[in-house]
Amino acid sequence: METALLSPAKAWVFFLPARALSIAIVLVGLTIFAVLLARRLKPMLRAAPDRRFDRLSERVFRVLKIWLAQWRQPRYPAAGILHIVIFAGFLCLSVRSVQMVILGMVDGFVFPGFSGPLGEAYDGLRQVMATAVLAASLVSMVRRGILKPARYAVPARYGREHTAEAVFVLALISLLMLTEGLFDGTLAAAAGRQGVAAATMVPGSVAWLFARALGGASPQTLQFLHVAAYFAHDLTFFFFLCFLPLGKHFHVVTSLFNVFCMRLDRGNVKPVRYGLGDDQLDTLDAFGVKKIEDFTWKHLLDFYSCADCGRCSDNCPANAVGRPLSPRFLTIKARDLLFAQYPAFHPGRAPKESPDLIGGIYTADEIWSCTTCGACEEECPVGIEYIDKIVDLRRGMIEAGHVPQSLQKPLRALETRGNPWGKMEKKRGDWAKEAATPVAVKPFEVGDTVDTLFFVDSITSYDDRMQRIAQATARVLAAVGTDFAILGKHEKDSGHEARRFGEEMLFQDLRTHNTEMILASGARRVVTADPHAYNALVKDYGNLPPVEHVCQTMVRGIRDGSLRLHAARSDGKVYAYHDPCYLGRHNGLYEEPRAVLDAIPGLRRVEMRRSRDRSFCCGGGGLMLFYEPEEEQRMGVLRVRMAAEAGANVMVTACPFCLVNMEDAIKVAGLEGSMEAVDLVELVDRHLA
Incomplete structure (x- = not known):
């Protein structure tokens, strides 16, 4: 032309x-x-x-x-x-x-x-x-x-x-x-x-x-x-x-590949080393990540793919309360180190050996500050992962003996007693003695066979306040006609936090013991009221019978008519549901708890501005209850204020760790008398017809 x-x-x-x-x-x-x-x-x-x-x-x-x-x-x-x-x-x-x-x-x-x-x-x-x-x-x-x-x-x-x-x-x-x-x-x-x-x-x-x-x-x-x-x-x-x-715009090239290679499952933690079975870990010279090259190639691709948009840190609860952690800068500092160690120009001028990450570009407090809530990963538009990197860095610190003072005692207690409080194994099932009649909770004995196993886990077994969650769960299970038993003294901590705090070998010991006991019970189903235990049993264990959180049990009971609830009182209470991280973001159980609340006739429910996959972590998951971070204020305080802003005066959650933090935060925030917190199964127990 x-x-x-x-x-x-x-x-x-x-x-x-x-x-x-x-x-x-x-x-x-x-x-x-x-x-x-x-x-x-x-x-x-x-x-x-x-x-x-x-x-x-x-x-x-x-x-x-x-x-x-x-x-x-x-x-x-x-x-x-x-x-x-x-x-x-x-x-x-x-x-x-x-x-x-x-x-x-x-x-x-x-x-x-x-x-x-x-x-x-x-x-x-x-x-x-x-x-x-x-x-x-x-x-x-x-x-x-x-x-x-x-x-x-x-x-x-x-x-x-x-x-x-x-x-x-x-x-x-x-x-x-x-x-x-x-x-x-x-x-x-x-x-x-x-x-x-x-x-x-x-x-x-x-x-x-x-x-x-x-x-x-x-x-x-x-x-x-x-x-x-x-x-x-x-x-x-x-x-x-x-x-x-x-620079940071390398993500224009790498983001396609990073999204293709992003993690497909939530809640799980990468193995210490891909290609090695658990029984081969003793062959490794070192655990975890200490230098930049110890990360996996996908995690280095993450560093290249960061768009520096700040969304991860904007949604990070640790960053919001002033802890020394910003997911955005975990990535940017690592990318800058990669650029320095492997320069684009004059490659011969690079340092010969990579420096240690902890004490170099990262501080120990920075890595321990993460609650593994997953908010950063949920927000990232290019599929960058943080939890596996944090866990790998903690594995490296654990191996080097760099453990915060406040965590040393609970970790030792987990190893010796099977729970972070160091309490006697035989007292693990004592909460059942206080369960209101006519519910009889059967402790499992070797040789017995049970239909449904109620896995209680440590905090609900030993904490005086949280034992009421176990008791309410027992009554709700009985109300829906479930024949269940507990492991009692044969149960140990699920190990969920032990693994996420870098104690891989301790986790494996706990997992092996619990797996043997669950299989020995012959249970066809496992139920728990603890999202951390639920996540561990579903994502970290294997070869178990089907596992469900009690909110799923209650939804099924409501739908088949076995769980009948009377109307809520007209007492001016307005309820807001707080999504626990390991029930919501990590396992996608958002609607089930809300369906249970909405099944209580006359109950008024509102949503907080941060809910479902944008829920704000309470800051108390597992061993975080023992950690003493540097922070300007508590995550739980911010969360209860969000509930108050939404017009609620009752916070409902479905996690014992969240409940501990919420009740404490209500006191710290000066909201006693105007705000209360309750577990979902406790609320249902109060409304059993």
Whole structure:
């Protein structure tokens, strides 16, 4: 097709054929990018193994949902919509960008199939998208450079801000849109002067604006601007490509792969080393992570994939209460260390040996501050993982003997007595003696066979207040006609927190004992009222009969009519349900507890502003009850205030650890008399018909 201007493949630049310059830009750009990419991949090849290529259909679905459809972006509406526009624009314009690169070498190049109606439709779409990307980039620059949302801030202890890099990249994107528009606009303006056919301009688009503005320019001026726009676009394109591996915008390249390789299950913890059975761990020279290369290759890919959006830290309860932990900077500090140890330029200048992570880029308090609630992972739009990294770092500290003073005693008690309080094994079932008649709780004895086993776990067995949860559970199980028994003195702690605090061998001893006892009971089903025990039995154990939380038992009883509840009193009480982390985020049980509450006639329920997968951790999971962190205020205090803001005066939860923290937080917050906390099974017990 005849064009009004010489294409870049036929033009001359400074007495040189432009085609030669185009070829040189492509060769140099791709070579530099390949070298940079190889140097970024080098530490991943030295990292620990990982298994991320199973369940391919699920992984492809995650890519389509989280990466392509940008599923998590709208959780922050303003930034999310801007990002979706830029991301969608890049996908749409990638075809045009490649075409423009080739146009400098092949005159009039058009992709097969794009010379007819499809090409015309695409031309219109890309003009609209280029304009939308330019507008979104300019707005984003104002947000990052002037408005500066709080989650982008970088505290002094974490180093320099990344605002300049973000604004610079947005400027590069804007330049790409402008140069492409100028390239198209000059051609359209020249065609209009000469009466030559050209692509239709979409009114209001960048290309249309340039065509209108240059309608009176001379042919020589249009030709100069046309070629200049092309090479400005070409140089910007390859500069941008080579700049990506040098900073936080490397996620543009890695995010697709990171989402494909993201964890598919929640609540579980990675093994000490992939490829080794539990009985082979003694062959390892070291446990856990001590140096950057001890992480798995997927975790190094996480470091490269961080977009520095701050969503993880914005939702981290430890960060919210001033603990020395920010998930965002766990990643950024590790990425900076990788860049220093494996530099993109002058690789021979890098230090020969990687420094220790604890005492280097991380502090011990920082790693112990995590509650493993999973809020950070739930929020991350590119599938970055934190819990496994935290656990691996704790494994390394445990092996080196770096255990907080407040945790040493409960960990020793777990090893010697099977519970963190160090109480006698024979007293584990004493709560059952106090259970209200007519419920008789049968303790299991070796040789017995039971239908349903009530796994109580340590806090509900030994804490005076939490024993009432066990008693209420017993009465509710009896009410639905369940024939159940408890292990009593034969039960040990589930080991859920022992594993997440890095004591892998202790966890395995606890798991082996409990597994043997559960199987010896012959139980067809296991029920627990503790989400931590539930998560351990479901995610950390294996070869057990079906396990359910008591909320699932109650829902089934309500549906089949075996659990009948009388109406709530008209006493002005308003209830708010608090989602425990290990029942909700880690196991997806959000609706079952609410269904139980809504089955109580006349009960008034409200939702807190942070609920379901955005629930705010109480801060008391498992051994966190014993840990003494540095913090400005308690997580539980923030949580009970959220309930008060929602108009509730009763907080309902379904976890004994949450209940401990909520009751304590009510006192600390000065809300005694105006707020109370109760466990879900206790509330149901009060309303048994």
